[in-house]
Amino acid sequence: MINPVGRVAQLIGLIQKVTHPAVPLFIISLIFLAGYSKFGFHVNWVIVNLTGGASLSLGLYLGKLMGDRQVSYLAIATIFLIIWASFRWVLGDLVASLTSFLWLMTFLQASALHKQLSGSKGYALAVASLYVLGATLTLHSFLMNGGWERIRSLPNVPEEGAFGMFLIFITYPSLAWNLLKYRGEISGKPVILFTSFFVATSLLMLLHGFRSDALLIMLSSVILLIAQNKRKYALTLTLVALAIFVLIDVIRGGVKLSVVERIPFRLATTYEYSSEVVDAFWGAAPKIPLWIYSVPMHPTQVIGRALFLKDYGITTSLFCGFFVVNGIPSLVTLSILVGIFSYNSYSKFVSGENPLPYSLIWPLLVTRAEIGMNQLDLVLIAAAASFNSLGLGRINPGTRSTLFKWVKG
Numbered sequence: 001m002i003n004p005v006g007r008v009a010q011l012i013g014l015i016q017k018v019t020h021p022a023v024p025l026f027i028i029s030l031i032f033l034a035g036y037s038k039f040g041f042h043v044n045w046v047i048v049n050l051t052g053g054a055s056l057s058l059g060l061y062l063g064k065l066m067g068d069r070q071v072s073y074l075a076i077a078t079i080f081l082i083i084w085a086s087f088r089w090v091l092g093d094l095v096a097s098l099t100s101f102l103w104l105m106t107f108l109q110a111s112a113l114h115k116q117l118s119g120s121k122g123y124a125l126a127v128a129s130l131y132v133l134g135a136t137l138t139l140h141s142f143l144m145n146g147g148w149e150r151i152r153s154l155p156n157v158p159e160e161g162a163f164g165m166f167l168i169f170i171t172y173p174s175l176a177w178n179l180l181k182y183r184g185e186i187s188g189k190p191v192i193l194f195t196s197f198f199v200a201t202s203l204l205m206l207l208h209g210f211r212s213d214a215l216l217i218m219l220s221s222v223i224l225l226i227a228q229n230k231r232k233y234a235l236t237l238t239l240v241a242l243a244i245f246v247l248i249d250v251i252r253g254g255v256k257l258s259v260v261e262r263i264p265f266r267l268a269t270t271y272e273y274s275s276e277v278v279d280a281f282w283g284a285a286p287k288i289p290l291w292i293y294s295v296p297m298h299p300t301q302v303i304g305r306a307l308f309l310k311d312y313g314i315t316t317s318l319f320c321g322f323f324v325v326n327g328i329p330s331l332v333t334l335s336i337l338v339g340i341f342s343y344n345s346y347s348k349f350v351s352g353e354n355p356l357p358y359s360l361i362w363p364l365l366v367t368r369a370e371i372g373m374n375q376l377d378l379v380l381i382a383a384a385a386s387f388n389s390l391g392l393g394r395i396n397p398g399t400r401s402t403l404f405k406w407v408k409g
Contacts, residue, residue, distance in 0.1 A: 019223065019349070019362060021060060021342035024318050024369035025053050031317060031370065034264045035271020042275035044282050045320070048331065052319025055332045059339020064347070071344045075386035078337055079379055086375050124178065127171050134167025135204055142207040152209040161208050166376070172201055173220055173359040180228050191233065194221075198237075212367045215241055219363035227355035270370055273308070274320040280307055281324050321372030334378065338365075341385035357384035
């Protein structure tokens with residue numbers, strides 16, 4: 001008979017592997033296997049992804065070695081540089097520097113205010129207000145732009161809707177965490193309150209027609225549930241996320257492929273398209289980020305229209321997207337930075353010290369492994385790591401999860 005403690009320890013080990021920040025390496029391996037079996041071997045693609053994988057692994061190792069204060073300084077510098085690079089093409093070096101400095105000062109001021117108010121009723125009200133604002137902007141954008149089919153055909157996601165979904169995503173973990181811990185007078189168990197909030201938020205994020213937006217909420221919920229020791233519920237959400245992924249494919253394209261074939265087909269086409277992207281930029285990578293040519297357009301939209309003459313975005317995968325920015329130097333640099341920031345937040349999640357920042361980072365790692373990152377994703381990852389390493393937004397000691405105590409024992 002299997003020892004129950006041993007079974008729990010095995011489950012904990014599996015959870016740690018699934019939620020580890022190295023998860024993009026697993027997803028990219030699946031992309032390669034699915035693509036190679038259908039389209040053959042692309043040397044340049046393999047070189048780029050091996051380089052990116054090694055750089056991400058190095059970043060994870062450095063994140064394990066670096067102290068919180070070092071990570072915070074690096075994160076703040078990264079935020080400044082990304083904002084500067086995003087505006088300099090449009091505004092020039094001087095104005096871009098002033099703009100990025102103002103953004104950075106705003107971020108640091110917000111961080112200080114967050115530290116003072118964290119845990120208070122005023123802070124909870126501010127977070128809830130931002131969520132409501134985000135939901136209002138998202139719904140208004142959906143209604144004003146004629147529904148998700150028309151929105152998907154636009155070269156840009158409407159700025160109003162994009163900003164609204166951004167506000168929803170960054171406020172969701174804090175609100176959802178408090179619902180899971182709720183012990184008040186409202187009828188219903190915490191899980192019921194959480195489920196209702198989760199469903200409503202996922203539907204809001206689906207309004208613009210991009211399933212990856214809803215997947216962000218689902219994957220964020222998985223991290224929060226794991227931190228609350230609700231493992232079966234977390235597994236259920238994971239299966240729901242996969243089902244929605246397939247269902248939206250069916251709605252868009254009809255029943256042309258079986259359920260079993262859909263995910264491998266998506267991964268294989270990502271491999272083929274991203275291989276063509278790498279070949280197109282091999283030896284001729286732009287001297288300034290591709291993002292800058294098209295602010296605020298997502299780079300996948302640029303590539304889909306300019307390179308493949310499609311009326312929709314083309315996913316680049318994580319490392320190929322980094323390569324397009326400025327060749328091998330940007331691939332290595334960005335991969336290392338993502339690794340450092342991700343591991344710092346992951347360590348706080350594993351220890352039970354604070355799961356909230358990692359509930360923002362892990363969904364980005366999972367979804368962007370196939371889609372590719374933009375500059376806002378990188379800023380968000382750096383900002384989450386900065387909040388972690390500066391000791392901001394700590395949850396109360398009484399709410400710490402004991403999920404991983406078996407590992408330490």
